[in-house]
Amino acid sequence: MxxxxxxxxxxxxxxxxxxxxxxxxxxxxxxxxxxxxxxxxxxxxxxxxxxxxxxxxxxxxxxxxxxxxxxxxxxxxxxxxxxxxxxxxxxxxxxxxxxxxxxxxxxxxxxxxxxxxxxxxxxxxxxxxxxxxxxxxxxxxxxFDTALNTVVDAIDKIRDTASSHNRLFFVEVMGRDVGHIALNVGIAGGAEEILIPEEDLGLDRLVESLNRSKKSGKSSSIVVVAEGDKIGKNIFELKDYVDENMEGYDVRVSVLGHMQRGGAxxxxxxxxxxxxxxxxxxxxxxxxxxxxxxxxxxxxxxxxxxxxxxxxxxxxxxxxxxxxxxxx
Amino acid sequence: MxxxxxxxxxxxxxxxxxxxxxxxxxxxxxxxxxxxxxxxxxxxxxxxxxxxxxxxxxxxxxxxxxxxxxxxxxxxxxxxxxxxxxxxxxxxxxxxxxxxxxxxxxxxxxxxxxxxxxxxxxxxxxxxxxxxxxxxxxxxxxxFDTALNTVVDAIDKIRDTASSHNRLFFVEVMGRDVGHIALNVGIAGGAEEILIPEEDLGLDRLVESLNRSKKSGKSSSIVVVAEGDKIGKNIFELKDYVDENMEGYDVRVSVLGHMQRGGAxxxxxxxxxxxxxxxxxxxxxxxxxxxxxxxxxxxxxxxxxxxxxxxxxxxxxxxxxxxxxxxx
Amino acid sequence: MxxxxxxxxxxxxxxxxxxxxxxxxxxxxxxxxxxxxxxxxxxxxxxxxxxxxxxxxxxxxxxxxxxxxxxxxxxxxxxxxxxxxxxxxxxxxxxxxxxxxxxxxxxxxxxxxxxxxxxxxxxxxxxxxxxxxxxxxxxxxxxFDTALNTVVDAIDKIRDTASSHNRLFFVEVMGRDVGHIALNVGIAGGAEEILIPEEDLGLDRLVESLNRSKKSGKSSSIVVVAEGDKIGKNIFELKDYVDENMEGYDVRVSVLGHMQRGGAxxxxxxxxxxxxxxxxxxxxxxxxxxxxxxxxxxxxxxxxxxxxxxxxxxxxxxxxxxxxxxxx
Amino acid sequence: MxxxxxxxxxxxxxxxxxxxxxxxxxxxxxxxxxxxxxxxxxxxxxxxxxxxxxxxxxxxxxxxxxxxxxxxxxxxxxxxxxxxxxxxxxxxxxxxxxxxxxxxxxxxxxxxxxxxxxxxxxxxxxxxxxxxxxxxxxxxxxxFDTALNTVVDAIDKIRDTASSHNRLFFVEVMGRDVGHIALNVGIAGGAEEILIPEEDLGLDRLVESLNRSKKSGKSSSIVVVAEGDKIGKNIFELKDYVDENMEGYDVRVSVLGHMQRGGAxxxxxxxxxxxxxxxxxxxxxxxxxxxxxxxxxxxxxxxxxxxxxxxxxxxxxxxxxxxxxxxx
Missing domain, CATH: 3.40.50.450 (Rossmann fold)
Structure with missing residues (x-):
């Protein structure tokens, strides 16, 4: 009825x-x-x-x-x-x-x-x-779909400067407790590693992986970090750890922030x-x-x-x- | 094996x-x-x-x-x-x-x-x-998904000028013999009508529909036309027909063309x-x-x-x- | 006062x-x-x-x-x-x-x-x-500046498909009787030739120039045509002329139209x-x-x-x- | 010679x-x-x-x-x-x-x-x-011109979420010791205030200005801060100061970072x-x-x-x- x-x-x-x-x-x-x-x-x-x-x-x-x-x-x-x-x-x-x-x-x-x-x-x-x-x-x-495109567009821009300078960038993206955004933009942005709450990579394995990719001839790298990931206390401490434990990279952080929520x-x-x-x-x-x-x-x-x-x-x-x- | x-x-x-x-x-x-x-x-x-x-x-x-x-x-x-x-x-x-x-x-x-x-x-x-x-x-x-966004972005731009001038635009989009692109961008672009090969609206009903929307207070309109649609011989003749059979609209045509195939x-x-x-x-x-x-x-x-x-x-x-x- | x-x-x-x-x-x-x-x-x-x-x-x-x-x-x-x-x-x-x-x-x-x-x-x-x-x-x-960026973005997309298929594209841009838009987007879009009302290149010299660029190893080309240019009767007849008088190119036309007027x-x-x-x-x-x-x-x-x-x-x-x- | x-x-x-x-x-x-x-x-x-x-x-x-x-x-x-x-x-x-x-x-x-x-x-x-x-x-x-458009596009997105939530955003933009980027994107992004190294507004006058705009009926605001500006020790301390000295706003910070350097x-x-x-x-x-x-x-x-x-x-x-x- x-x-x-x-x-x-x-x-x-x-x-x-x-x-x-x-x-x-x-x-x-x-x-x-x-x-x-x-x-x-x-x-x-x-x-x-x-x-x-x-x-x-x-x-x-x-x-x-x-x-x-x-x-x-x-x-x-x-x-x-x-x-x-x-x-x-x-x-x-x-x-x-x-x-x-x-x-x-x-x-x-x-x-x-x-x-x-x-x-x-x-x-x-x-x-x-x-x-x-x-x-x-x-x-x-x-x-979700709009945010993915917004983030990927930002990562594309960051890659321009990363590859011009042989830099390693940690890019923090939104997603609360889940890694959906990070996982998709990580693949689409060609990230070297994707750090999400659902998977605990560990700092040692991260550094190991980055070293391996460096040896394989990659001169710049992007690591996408979900805001909910707990690998470092936060993305800035993560950067510091990698800075101290890796050589040959100029390491930078970018926190994309609220622009991820807007746009057509x-x-x-x-x-x-x-x-x-x-x-x-x-x-x-x-x-x-x-x-x-x-x-x-x-x-x-x-x-x-x-x-x-x-x-x-x-x-x-x-x-x-x-x-x-x-x-x- | x-x-x-x-x-x-x-x-x-x-x-x-x-x-x-x-x-x-x-x-x-x-x-x-x-x-x-x-x-x-x-x-x-x-x-x-x-x-x-x-x-x-x-x-x-x-x-x-x-x-x-x-x-x-x-x-x-x-x-x-x-x-x-x-x-x-x-x-x-x-x-x-x-x-x-x-x-x-x-x-x-x-x-x-x-x-x-x-x-x-x-x-x-x-x-x-x-x-x-x-x-x-x-x-x-x-x-497909990329083309949808490219087309919707173009339609958004066309709407800016359509609504500034109270115009009716026929916008032709790609899609060969099927209406997938037209149907999606038509909804996303807020089109008044969507003309696709899978459905034969007919010229009379099109004009009728446009007249109805005009009466309901819409001052400008966009009609999305799939390239495979056969309602008029082609989009320019379609425009001419509507021009002759409707009053009060300045009618224009835009064929989006090959830009739909490119882009990141x-x-x-x-x-x-x-x-x-x-x-x-x-x-x-x-x-x-x-x-x-x-x-x-x-x-x-x-x-x-x-x-x-x-x-x-x-x-x-x-x-x-x-x-x-x-x-x- | x-x-x-x-x-x-x-x-x-x-x-x-x-x-x-x-x-x-x-x-x-x-x-x-x-x-x-x-x-x-x-x-x-x-x-x-x-x-x-x-x-x-x-x-x-x-x-x-x-x-x-x-x-x-x-x-x-x-x-x-x-x-x-x-x-x-x-x-x-x-x-x-x-x-x-x-x-x-x-x-x-x-x-x-x-x-x-x-x-x-x-x-x-x-x-x-x-x-x-x-x-x-x-x-x-x-x-003017916004339209330049809109057109250049469209030409970038057309170039993606032009270079994938070794095609020659004639792209018509707005500008009424003057060539300002054509001239700027032609340079920015890497056009092979720019046809503007202010300069009469002539059909023969156009074909000559396109042949020369083909010989120099360019596999695809874009020619930007100002809407006010009078080299052919219109851009479609221009295409037909070049089709008949040049070999080895698949020639296409794109008229960008009213999307040039819109956008943020x-x-x-x-x-x-x-x-x-x-x-x-x-x-x-x-x-x-x-x-x-x-x-x-x-x-x-x-x-x-x-x-x-x-x-x-x-x-x-x-x-x-x-x-x-x-x-x- | x-x-x-x-x-x-x-x-x-x-x-x-x-x-x-x-x-x-x-x-x-x-x-x-x-x-x-x-x-x-x-x-x-x-x-x-x-x-x-x-x-x-x-x-x-x-x-x-x-x-x-x-x-x-x-x-x-x-x-x-x-x-x-x-x-x-x-x-x-x-x-x-x-x-x-x-x-x-x-x-x-x-x-x-x-x-x-x-x-x-x-x-x-x-x-x-x-x-x-x-x-x-x-x-x-x-x-410079490209970066201006990149930043304005990001600010437009931030404004979407700012105005949906009646928020005040401090947006930090690049520019080293000069305020060129901040000044232009501030105007183009409709910023309430623009903080640049060339002009010392002072914290009190900033809060005063924000209060005035709130009273005039603005429910959300964006303040553009040049990276070289020294009004607070840094943008996060600036946020804290405003948080403590103003009522009725949810204050947020966005540091646009290196995406400003990239892009077509x-x-x-x-x-x-x-x-x-x-x-x-x-x-x-x-x-x-x-x-x-x-x-x-x-x-x-x-x-x-x-x-x-x-x-x-x-x-x-x-x-x-x-x-x-x-x-x-």
Whole structure:
């Protein structure tokens, strides 16, 4: 039996990611297509508790598909972690006549939505938006593909100067506790080594490997380090260790930082966002709740929010092997 | 039982695509990793027949992973379609002690490889390299993802000027007989309509749709036209028809052309190329022959060349629907 | 003696160019800085005659410095060429209490402004915005530098495929009647020949030159053709001629089209726009009128609109010679 | 009287910059055009002392105009600062029959060349290649324009995430002791404040300015900090100070690092490099020596190396004022 959803709210929460605007646009237009009202909520759960809402129609999301960031702004909310905060949010939604909520974000965002759903039996649907790709139930989170291209472009530039000067660069990339970004950009950037949290190479073996590659005739090298990797205390101490234990390289560090989160989304992320937004809205209409939409084997599928949060997004071990072979 | 492959040749043939160099690099490095010799063949089957070979080692492919085009050059060969041509090629391979061949290209390339394999029982392995994504047995061909981003970037630019002047643009994109590129960039570029060979919209319905969107308040529009679409005789006649049958739009045409084939490959294409090259070499080593390596459900799998050629790469009908909803 | 300007209007007219938004932003913020009111006029002179005005303050132009196109939209107006049209515009300006007008555009735009100034003694100031760089009194028009980078990026991509296939490409670039874009991108893109309106190479000498370069060992070539060049009837007939009169090349054509007008402005164009906007506003405040602001020897200077229109923007002959030497 | 130069050597030294390859290409092709031999020297003055030379012809520099870095590699040499080192270099040049030297680099490079010229009366010519634009006698050094675009692109990305989260970012950019990069990207990136070595804003006034902009309704801000600025001990302590003395902002730091040195050169840098290379070679042929070629008022002019080193490249004070007005 179909639910009689009449008004859907959409918000972005947690760290922003390219493709969030494209997802907002898709939610809004899917609502318009199905003659459902749509409301944008500013600053994630903060705006939900403050009633910071904006009526949106198909034209409100004109020209945003190619913009990084999120026009609805994002925030991390402590208050929504309290019962009182969520009560406030529920009352605001009721007051506005909203009967479905689409949240775009990562696992923190989904945890909030799931608890909210359990407490108030309020229909919620999650869209995975984070560059880190650390969500179970989707092969790709929104923003991951764009971030990969942004990082690879930066590494290409660093390689220009590395190879002109016979330098060794340690390049730190984002990814929180997982090595998805590091692993992919490491292969694509032609890195000598890739240091990820999932694998403990060890300082000795790192130096050994770098020495071997130097002997094999490589005059410059790039080592990609995931921010979650714990090989050195941090990337600067890692550099110092290698500086002391290797000869013949001028060693440098580059921490790519927040530029990884911005920029126009790639074609892949725009299409994925468009597909996910439609699926989220139509799932709510069909009476589904408490799911995340995700990309599985190139199809958009639903995964219970609970699984999405508790499951672990695993790195592809084949990529580790490919990386090893590529640095021959 | 494992074959005792000792020397592998690699060539690129047909239209070039971003990622071909990354695939060459991967084949060469996978050979080095497995202590197999590797030979590059220039200008595809032409070079095979002329014996235009070059010994390659891991260092020969330094610095090419991010380069568009193909360092081995490409060509379309009529002579290789003759028995005499293929005999010549076989003799050159034998003379050089080559016992396995990796071909990077599209269906024409694979047809040549398959016939060659049948006639001389010579181990061959195909890697799908074309921006058109028109090969069965892989969700993505090499270069497709890069071309999507190149085209979307161009459409973003065209939209800047379209919306400044309230113009309607017909943008022709590549894709041969299939609409993969058009469909994806149409969604990502926020196109009003997408004209693809797989679907016959008809001129009347096109004009009707454009009129409807104009009435709904859109002041500018982009229509993406796949080069294989037959709605008008060609895109210029299509423009003339719309010019005559619609009012209030300044209609323009942009044929994006060959820039779609070039440029630094995306992260996705570099990683895919690296994975495919390894799989192609290791499959030959394992005694496999006459297959294409492809990406299926995010895994690298083998598909018989025969199927890859005869099968049809179908567009995702869900995307058509998403496009329709997005242009609300 | 200083004028007592209290309210300035700004409009964009003619073909749009990257940097126009940055110039609008600068005019608006310079007004805010000097405590002057500012009004945006939509669709150029059309909006002036229709009274399509919008009050703007410093926050109205937030986030537009990096956007292509023009948020005020642009148009070409026939009605403003009539006395009645200009009378209407004058009345609208008076009604709104506007006492100064900044127009951003090319020579057509300036001609309109100059006549308007003469007829109504209304203070006007011009900012040169066009990718063609065909305005006298400034070494760079807004958008020229961005367009150069856009075109060079496209030519780099075309070269990838040209050199993979040993092809000869004719690439048509914008520039109206002058060869500024062609000359610069020809050098930067490593073109074999550059065909510009200012120089008549002749078909025979073109073929001769291409034959010579082929003999010298070049396997692929790019010829940049300015849209205003008249060597063949058009670029397709030029291709046909070369096809018939040269051997050994696969000849192709690429017409880059309107993507040249869009895209995020370069750093240079953003800084130039910011400087020009300030100068335009402050010149009006100082009582100047009927001038264009321009970049001369890296300084922002005023040129009478009359000179800007009648003067001829000349190509740098040194560049022709450099191009010749580079294609050695 | 014209010198009878028969063989010219070219080298790159010091920090690499985009456009160096385009300059090498220009020197080599200008030599070919004038029927002079040309020799590439690897790793700057190091290679000169080791005799690490390579004969180059017009085809040797094929396909490098759009590549970042330097194919001749670069290095900083201590040994060349000794009389013995320079003697060695001179002997190598004589042995090879080289009678002119073009050095591409910054002031350290020019100092070496000038001393070498004085000691051995050896004809030298300098080309300014550094992203910092800190050379007297040229309005633009090679690589400056490219670096500006690279940095602005990164700032645009950072702004996406800054404005989604209402954050304040301190972005550190290169530029050694001068503020050229910071000043230009600050204006183009819409920075709230620009901190450069040439102007001491002071911590109090910085906080005051940021508070004022917050009150005026700006929810996020970017402050560009030149690496040579001394306002805080370093950018991280600057962040800490602001964190402690301001409320309502989430403050972050991004150090852009070495990616600023790489990437395909802009059209401007490629054209400039081509012009400079020709002028350097032709000036040596004409018997000039001990000069730097530079861009002055859009013309390529010679400046004595001595002046280029001792003169000070000053920032444009007008830009400071424009920046101030733009952050209204």
């Amino acid at each position: 179909k639910n009689t959803i009449k008004k859907i709210a959409v918000l972005t929460s947690g760290g922003d990611a390219p493709g969030m605007n494209a997802a907002i646009r898709s939610v809004v237009r899917a609502c318009a297509y199905h003659k459902i009202e749509c409301v944008g909520v500013y600053r994630g759960y903060e705006g939900l508790m403050e009633g910071d809402f904006k009526q949106m129609n198909a034209r409100s999301v004109k020209g945003i598909i190619n913009k990084g960031g999120t026009i609805l702004k994002s925030a991390r909310s402590l208050e929504f972690k309290t019962k009182e905060g969520r009560q406030l949010a529920f009352e605001n939604l009721q007051k506005e006549g909203i009967d479905g909520l689409v949240v775009i974000g990562g696992d923190g965002t989904f945890t909030g939505a799931m608890i909210f759903n359990q407490e108030f039996n309020f229909p919620v649907m999650g869209i995975p938006g984070t560059i880190d790709n650390d969500i179970f139930g989707t092969s790709h989170t929104l923003g 989304p790639s074609c892949f992320d725009r299409v994925l966002a468009s597909r996910m937004g439609v699926k989220a809205v139509e799932s709510l209409i069909e009476g589904q709740t408490n799911y995340m939409v995700g990309l599985l084997n190139n199809k958009i599928e639903l995964t219970p929010l609970d699984n999405a949060i508790k499951g672990k997004s695993k790195i592809n071990l084949e990529l580790l092997r490919v990386s090893d072979i590529m640095s021959t | 494992k074959n005792t492959i000792k020397k592998i040749a690699v060539l690129t043939s047909g239209g070039d695509a971003p990622g071909m160099n990354a695939a060459i690099r991967s084949v060469v490095r996978a050979c080095a990793y497995h202590k197999i010799e590797c030979v590059g063949v220039y200008r595809g089957y032409e070079g095979l027949m002329e014996g235009d070979f070059k010994q390659m080692n891991a260092r020969s492919v330094k610095g090419i992973i991010n380069k568009g085009g193909t360092i081995l050059k490409s060509a379309r060969s009529l002579e290789f379609k003759t028995k005499e041509g293929r005999q010549l090629a076989f003799e050159n391979l034998q003379k050089e002690g080559i016992d396995g061949l990796v071909v990077i290209g599209g269906d024409g390339t694979f047809t040549g490889a398959m016939i060659f394999n049948q006639e001389f029982n010579f181990p061959v392995m195909g890697i799908p390299g074309t921006i058109d994504n028109d090969i069965f047995g892989t969700s993505h061909t090499l270069g 490959p995306s992260c996705f294409d570099r990683v895919l190329a690296s994975r495919m090259g390894v799989k192609a070499v290791e499959s030959l080593i394992e005694g496999q022959t006459n297959y294409m390596v492809g990406l299926l459900n995010n895994k690298i799998e083998l598909t018989p060349l025969d199927n890859a050629i005869k099968g049809k790469s179908k567009i995702n009908l869900e995307l058509l629907r998403v496009s329709d909803i997005m242009s609300t | 200083k004028n007592t300007i209290k309210k300035i209007a700004v409009l964009t007219s003619g073909g749009d160019a990257p940097g126009m938004n940055a110039a609008i932003r600068s005019v608006v913020r310079a007004c805010a800085y000097h405590k002057i009111e500012c009004v945006g006029v939509y669709r150029g002179y059309e909006g002036l005659m229709e009274g399509d005005f919008k009050q703007m303050n410093a926050r109205s132009v937030k986030g537009i410095i990096n956007k292509g196109g023009t948020i005020l939209k642009s148009a070409r107006s026939l009605e403003f060429k009539t006395k009645e049209g200009r009378q209407l515009a004058f009345e609208n300006l008076q009604k709104e209490g506007i006492d100064g007008l900044v127009v951003i555009g090319g020579d057509g735009t300036f001609t309109g402004a100059m006549i308007f100034n003469q007829e109504f003694n209304f203070p006007v100031m011009g900012i040169p915005g066009t990718i063609d760089n065909d305005i006298f009194g400034t070494s760079h028009t807004l958008g 402005p370069s750093c240079f164009d953003r800084v130039l726009a910011s400087r020009m906007g300030v100068k335009a506003v402050e010149s009006l405040i100082e009582g100047q009128t009927n001038y264009m602001v321009g970049l001369l020897n890296n300084k922002i200077e005023l040129t009478p609109l009359d000179n800007a229109i009648k003067g001829k923007s000349k190509i740098n002959l040194e560049l022709l010679r450099v191009s010749d030497i580079m294609s050695t | 014209k010198n009878t130069i028969k063989k010219i050597a070219v080298l790159t030294s010091g920090g690499d910059a985009p456009g160096m390859n385009a300059a090498i290409r220009s020197v080599v092709r200008a030599c070919a055009y004038h029927k002079i031999e040309c020799v590439g020297v690897y790793r700057g003055y190091e290679g000169l002392m080791e005799g690490d030379f390579k004969q180059m012809n017009a085809r040797s520099v094929k396909g490098i105009i759009n590549k970042g870095g330097t194919i001749l590699k670069s290095a900083r040499s201590l040994e060349f600062k000794t009389k013995e080192g320079r003697q060695l270099a001179f002997e190598n040049l004589q042995k090879e029959g080289i009678d002119g030297l073009v050095v591409i680099g910054g002031d350290g490079t020019f100092t070496g060349a000038m001393i070498f010229n004085q000691e051995f009366n050896f004809p030298v010519m300098g080309i300014p290649g550094t992203i910092d634009n800190d050379i007297f006698g040229t309005s633009h050094t090679l690589g 050169p802009s059209c401007f840098d490629r054209v400039l490099a081509s012009r400079m290379g020709v002028k350097a070679v032709e000036s040596l042929i004409e018997g000039q020596t001990n000069y730097m070629v530079g861009l002055l008022n859009n013309k390529i002019e010679l400046t004595p190396l001595d002046n280029a080193i001792k003169g000070k490249s000053k920032i444009n004070l007008e830009l400071l004022r424009v920046s101030d007005i733009m952050s209204t």
